Amino acid sequence: MLETTLFLLRRLxxxxxxxxxxxxxxxxxxxxxxxxxxxxxxxxxTEFHPPExxxxxxxxxxxxxxxxxxxxxxxLLFGARITIAIAxxxxxxxxxxxxxxxxxxxxxxxxxxxxxxxxSDIFLAVPQIxxxxxxxxxxxxxxxxxxxxxxxxxxxxxARLVYAExxxxxNDTYVEASIALGASPWRVMxxxxxxxxxxxxxxxxxxxxxxxxxxxxxxxxxxxGPPAPSPEWGRxxxxxxxxxxxxxxxxxxxxxxxxxxxxxxxxxGDGLRDILDPRTRRSGDG
Amino acid sequence: MTGAALWGRAGxxxxxxxxxxxxxTVNRLxxxxxxxxxxxxxxxxxxxxxxxxxxxxxxxxxxTAEQIAALKAKFGVDKPVPVQLWNYILGVAEGDxxxxxxxxxxxxxxxxxxxxATLELAFVAVILSGVxxxxxxxxxxxxxxxxxxxxxxxxxxxGLAIAAFWxxxxxxxxxxxxxxxxxLQGRVDGWGPDPVxxxxxxDSILAGDLETLADVIGHMVLPTVTLSFPAMATIMRFTRxxxxxxxxxxxxDYQLAMGVPRRVVVWRYVLRNALIGTVTQVxxxxxxxxxxxxxxxxxxxxxxxxxxxxxxxxxxDYNGIMGFTLIMGTVFIIVNLLVDISHGLIDPRETG
Numbered sequence: 001m002l003e004t005t006l007f008l009l010r011r012l013x014x015x016x017x018x019x020x021x022x023x024x025x026x027x028x029x030x031x032x033x034x035x036x037x038x039x040x041x042x043x044x045x046t047e048f049h050p051p052e053x054x055x056x057x058x059x060x061x062x063x064x065x066x067x068x069x070x071x072x073x074x075x076l077l078f079g080a081r082i083t084i085a086i087a088x089x090x091x092x093x094x095x096x097x098x099x100x101x102x103x104x105x106x107x108x109x110x111x112x113x114x115x116x117x118x119x120s121d122i123f124l125a126v127p128q129i130x131x132x133x134x135x136x137x138x139x140x141x142x143x144x145x146x147x148x149x150x151x152x153x154x155x156x157x158x159a160r161l162v163y164a165e166x167x168x169x170x171n172d173t174y175v176e177a178s179i180a181l182g183a184s185p186w187r188v189m190x191x192x193x194x195x196x197x198x199x200x201x202x203x204x205x206x207x208x209x210x211x212x213x214x215x216x217x218x219x220x221x222x223x224x225g226p227p228a229p230s231p232e233w234g235r236x237x238x239x240x241x242x243x244x245x246x247x248x249x250x251x252x253x254x255x256x257x258x259x260x261x262x263x264x265x266x267x268x269g270d271g272l273r274d275i276l277d278p279r280t281r282r283s284g285d286g
Numbered sequence: 287m288t289g290a291a292l293w294g295r296a297g298x299x300x301x302x303x304x305x306x307x308x309x310x311t312v313n314r315l316x317x318x319x320x321x322x323x324x325x326x327x328x329x330x331x332x333x334x335x336x337x338x339x340x341x342x343x344x345x346x347x348x349x350t351a352e353q354i355a356a357l358k359a360k361f362g363v364d365k366p367v368p369v370q371l372w373n374y375i376l377g378v379a380e381g382d383x384x385x386x387x388x389x390x391x392x393x394x395x396x397x398x399x400x401x402x403a404t405l406e407l408a409f410v411a412v413i414l415s416g417v418x419x420x421x422x423x424x425x426x427x428x429x430x431x432x433x434x435x436x437x438x439x440x441x442x443x444x445g446l447a448i449a450a451f452w453x454x455x456x457x458x459x460x461x462x463x464x465x466x467x468x469x470l471q472g473r474v475d476g477w478g479p480d481p482v483x484x485x486x487x488x489d490s491i492l493a494g495d496l497e498t499l500a501d502v503i504g505h506m507v508l509p510t511v512t513l514s515f516p517a518m519a520t521i522m523r524f525t526r527x528x529x530x531x532x533x534x535x536x537x538x539d540y541q542l543a544m545g546v547p548r549r550v551v552v553w554r555y556v557l558r559n560a561l562i563g564t565v566t567q568v569x570x571x572x573x574x575x576x577x578x579x580x581x582x583x584x585x586x587x588x589x590x591x592x593x594x595x596x597x598x599x600x601x602x603d604y605n606g607i608m609g610f611t612l613i614m615g616t617v618f619i620i621v622n623l624l625v626d627i628s629h630g631l632i633d634p635r636e637t638g
Contacts, residue, residue, distance in 0.1 A: 122324030126615040129577035134332050134611045137599050218581055221451050245463035255452030263447035
């Protein structure tokens, strides 16, 4: 296990773009954890100073101040916490639902597996954001409901993936052998199939984090995310619009943060795919 | 056997394949209805089961017990859930999406009136992405690891990571507010061309009104650039990968050995095979485009379905949101159906 991890880290370090992705994500996590220490005005998540509103960037306010006179930089750091919480919990829940559904539908060949895959297909037949908007709107704006809306619409991606991978793993000799030796279905699924499909799940989960952060930002921008005064990035961009073009820093900073973080996950995901899943290697990139 | 070898000289399908393509088409068409019904069950669940008490919401805080009972009867929520679902499906089948709580008009009418604006934007963006993205993807593959390839990779990575609504705001900030090169928002100045198709580009050409046409195109520049950026990135990426896969085939070596110019081999034969992979991505690209259209329309005040959805969100108009979900879902299902069928026609291996 340790050896595999070391091997992975070495390969990642030698792939410049993947290393950049990993660096960005590490930075994000550090920023989120250390937000109270790194921020210059940690109180500005909830405190406002109307006389100092819409100040341009300066030594005191790196990214200027917002409509309430709060420090944009400090709120950005606390926004990272929301982004991570939403992405990790929503993706975690989708994976926890999607993997068992995909395993069961892939292992058995009966009406249950047909029904499970048809349900997944219907969810996949609609753009994720459209269903997420409908659910988030019905439930009302809050961080919990954003997570619920994203999980409810994202699990079928993993169900589909795990289903396809399980079906192909069942044709492999080692699985046939363990079935022939009398291994129970659960033993085969968890001890034999799951470890062998984990690479593609890890790759898709990494790239999925980027997609989820984008979708969560859209919900926030539309006012379906955590309500004010939350420093959520999408909401901050929406709030900044009426102060353009003068307060350009107000809209630019959170968008740049979303861009960097999503790019980090995409680059790391591409790199992991090259290392873990040689079948789908980016052609010719070596 | 490669795809190109199965195509006849004139580019028509060889005998026997038409039959299988037909089977595939019918097979996909048969799945259309259950998928649509599934979508209805999902929207029904979201709109009728999730809200703790939609009637109390509609009735307001001061409603009497009689008023609530009357409303329950009016909306049919006093009946068992399966009956409600059945009535809901019947209603939608007749084109009844309910009344908008916001515009007080039938939602179906509102949506149909706004559909052309969104489709016009989406079509132009898809065409723009394909026309620019496919050649650039081929170039990146042919000149692999050149500065051009690296530059284009930065472009694709950025396109896939940028939040569309933020990119839209940046474009607005630079080109509309600072430079004043393009209009800030909207679809046209004034009333627009006489409505025939609802597509302003087509309508202003039909009316022979070049001034309006120029105005319409000017308004379209920033929204379509915003929508095209991620779409172009996806198309370029898959075209590049497809070309690199196809360029290592035996038939390429054979044709080059036979003296066929490299340019002809790449742009005629390799590209056709590479596009098979790209076509399968058109569904994905269109889905993302539709999703981005919601926020892009909100930023550019573009009077399409996305803006309607955003207004419905602001007004807590459940019916409007469900109508939007149904229309968007249906458009997306139809696009994927067409992609599947055309994929089966382009790539005969898929017909099995």
